[in-house]
Amino acid sequence: MHSTNLATAPLHQANYAPKTFDLSKITLREFNQALHNVKDAAGESNWEVLNPKGSHAVAVGAEHAISIDVQGSVGYYCGGMNQNSTITVHGSAGPGVGENMMSGTIVVKGDASQYAGATGRGGLLVIEGNASSRCGISMKGINIVVRGNIGHMSAFMAQSGNLVVLGDAGDALGDSIYEARLFVRGSVKSLGADCIKKEMRPEHIAILKDLLDRAGITDVKPEEFSRYGSARTLYNFNIDNADAY
Amino acid sequence: MCGIVGLFLKDKSLEPQLGALLSEMLVTMTDRGPDSAGIAIYGGGTKGHAKVTIQSANPDADFKGLDAELGKKIGAKVSSTVKSTHAVLDVPTEKVAEARAALAELRPNVRVMGAGEAIEIYKEVGLPVEVVKRFDVTKMSGSHGIGHTRMATESAVTTLGAHPFSTGPDQCLVHNGSLSNHNNLRRELIRDGMRFETENDTEVAAAYLSSKIAHGQNLGEALESSLNDLDGFFTFVVGTKNGFGVVRDPISCKPAVMAETDQYVAFGSEYRALANLPGIEDAKVWEPEPSTVYFWEH
Numbered sequence: 015m016h017s018t019n020l021a022t023a024p025l026h027q028a029n030y031a032p033k034t035f036d037l038s039k040i041t042l043r044e045f046n047q048a049l050h051n052v053k054d055a056a057g058e059s060n061w062e063v064l065n066p067k068g069s070h071a072v073a074v075g076a077e078h079a080i081s082i083d084v085q086g087s088v089g090y091y092c093g094g095m096n097q098n099s100t101i102t103v104h105g106s107a108g109p110g111v112g113e114n115m116m117s118g119t120i121v122v123k124g125d126a127s128q129y130a131g132a133t134g135r136g137g138l139l140v141i142e143g144n145a146s147s148r149c150g151i152s153m154k155g156i157n158i159v160v161r162g163n164i165g166h167m168s169a170f171m172a173q174s175g176n177l178v179v180l181g182d183a184g185d186a187l188g189d190s191i192y193e194a195r196l197f198v199r200g201s202v203k204s205l206g207a208d209c210i211k212k213e214m215r216p217e218h219i220a221i222l223k224d225l226l227d228r229a230g231i232t233d234v235k236p237e238e239f240s241r242y243g244s245a246r247t248l249y250n251f252n253i254d255n256a257d258a259y
Numbered sequence: 260m261c262g263i264v265g266l267f268l269k270d271k272s273l274e275p276q277l278g279a280l281l282s283e284m285l286v287t288m289t290d291r292g293p294d295s296a297g298i299a300i301y302g303g304g305t306k307g308h309a310k311v312t313i314q315s316a317n318p319d320a321d322f323k324g325l326d327a328e329l330g331k332k333i334g335a336k337v338s339s340t341v342k343s344t345h346a347v348l349d350v351p352t353e354k355v356a357e358a359r360a361a362l363a364e365l366r367p368n369v370r371v372m373g374a375g376e377a378i379e380i381y382k383e384v385g386l387p388v389e390v391v392k393r394f395d396v397t398k399m400s401g402s403h404g405i406g407h408t409r410m411a412t413e414s415a416v417t418t419l420g421a422h423p424f425s426t427g428p429d430q431c432l433v434h435n436g437s438l439s440n441h442n443n444l445r446r447e448l449i450r451d452g453m454r455f456e457t458e459n460d461t462e463v464a465a466a467y468l469s470s471k472i473a474h475g476q477n478l479g480e481a482l483e484s485s486l487n488d489l490d491g492f493f494t495f496v497v498g499t500k501n502g503f504g505v506v507r508d509p510i511s512c513k514p515a516v517m518a519e520t521d522q523y524v525a526f527g528s529e530y531r532a533l534a535n536l537p538g539i540e541d542a543k544v545w546e547p548e549p550s551t552v553y554f555w556e557h
Binding site: 069087090106147166 | 509510511512514516529530531532533534535544545546549
């Protein structure tokens with residue numbers, strides 16, 4: 015797989031060794047507390063987390079622009095509610111990576127399990143492998159870029175933000191979608207209720223180009239994608255649509 | 260929730276460590292379900308001999324002299340190995356049905372956990388760490404095994420309600436999820452001659468697969484059929500004498516991670532369960548697809 019590094023570039027270049035938290039030596043709670051104790055990211059070195067071994071809730075609730083490298087795979091909800099920080103998972107992520115993130119960047123070098131970026135309100139979530147089912151469910155402004163494929167029921171009830179998929183999408187993409195934009199380069203197994211293919215206008219190419227740039231993806235062109243979004247027929251209840259609910 | 264683990268060894272040199280590896284995997288999943296835990300281990304069988312794993316709430320009284328009495332009743336040599344509340348009876352394979360009928364007469368309070376040439380099943384109420392210790396699982400060797408730690412939803416927290424469920428020779432199944440059509444399916448399976456020990460939904464899934472296999476399907480086909488006939492949430496891991504299979508329902512909200520190396524195929528509800536396996540850093544790790552049957556055989 016082509017590797018990207020833009021989003022992993024530390025926000026604050028430090029001249030000294032990273033601050034290291036070895037989860038085989040300290041508890042997850044101690045690490046997360048240290049993260050929450052940061053009042054100002056200026057001058058903070060890069061943080062490094064060792065031996066996550068699938069732990070849940072790694073680096074949840076970061077508020078400041080720290081760069082955190084997690085060396086290994088994580089479990090549920092890594093980087094949840096993230097604000098400003100840049101988290102790179104050098105492995106795969108369990109369910110709910112970046113859930114409800116507000117801003118900042120999360121990069122998963124491997125695969126992500128179900129509901130990646132669920133309810134996310136902002137920031138950029140990059141998954142360099144595949145994401146499984148319900149990717150971007152109920153997304154509310156987050157931008158998600160997946161280099162591989164996404165599973166079924168992705169962007170279910172997505173409200174705003176952009177989901178960019180370089181590979182294929184599974185069944186029922188964008189079911190009951192509101193105003194999020196879905197860009198898929200590969201095939202879509204099926205579209206969910208009220209989700210339709212839409213034309214790519216210049217403003218969409220511009221959005222896509224910006225997102226691909228920010229995700230460090232240089233080997234594909236925005237023109238290769240199709241756009242999907244809401245047909246807006248389910249916004250208000252209409253008895254003629256009863257079968258579509 | 261519930262936590263499931265499974266380990267299918269390709270490399271025979273790991274076989275002495277099967278119990279230890281599987282135990283560690285299961286204990287890691289403790290916080291997914293603290294009600295009861297169980298483990299099925301396949302291995303060490305002798306051709307022509309079957310192992311019948313039995314359980315009693317009153318093992319001292321029930322297991323005393325049982326091998327001799329049972330042997331006399333069925334006219335064959337029977338030996339037993341007692342481990343806490345469980346005992347494994349060694350009986351000739353062709354005498355298993357006879358031995359089960361005789362057991363019901365001789366010791367009506369004893370329950371059969373499973374039977375087959377390779378399978379041994381141990382399950383009890385309590386945390387995985389306690390169950391594993393009680394049955395000395397870490398010292399067991401074998402070719403493959405599956406384990407379960409339960410957060411009960413569909414039936415009571417009892418020894419019999421713990422997983423794995425075994426409803427056919429050398430077959431067993433563990434389940435994360437809940438089935439919604441199990442009562443109806445149970446009635447159909449009873450008409451088909453299956454017997455049930457509990458009100459549990461997972462026992463119905465196990466019996467469903469055993470029934471399909473008894474009607475001539477192989478495990479892969481039986482798992483394919485389950486996708487049409489079972490309604491509800493499920494991630495299943497199943498074991499047979501030589502095989503190990505995984506299937507998830509079409510919605511697949513119950514988690515599953517798999518890992519494969521030249522030495523083994525491993526299953527965990529979460530990656531945490533796999534994190535300490537040998538060579539995991541270089542393993543192929545993936546999430547099994549919905550409605551897709553995965554199956555390995557020796």
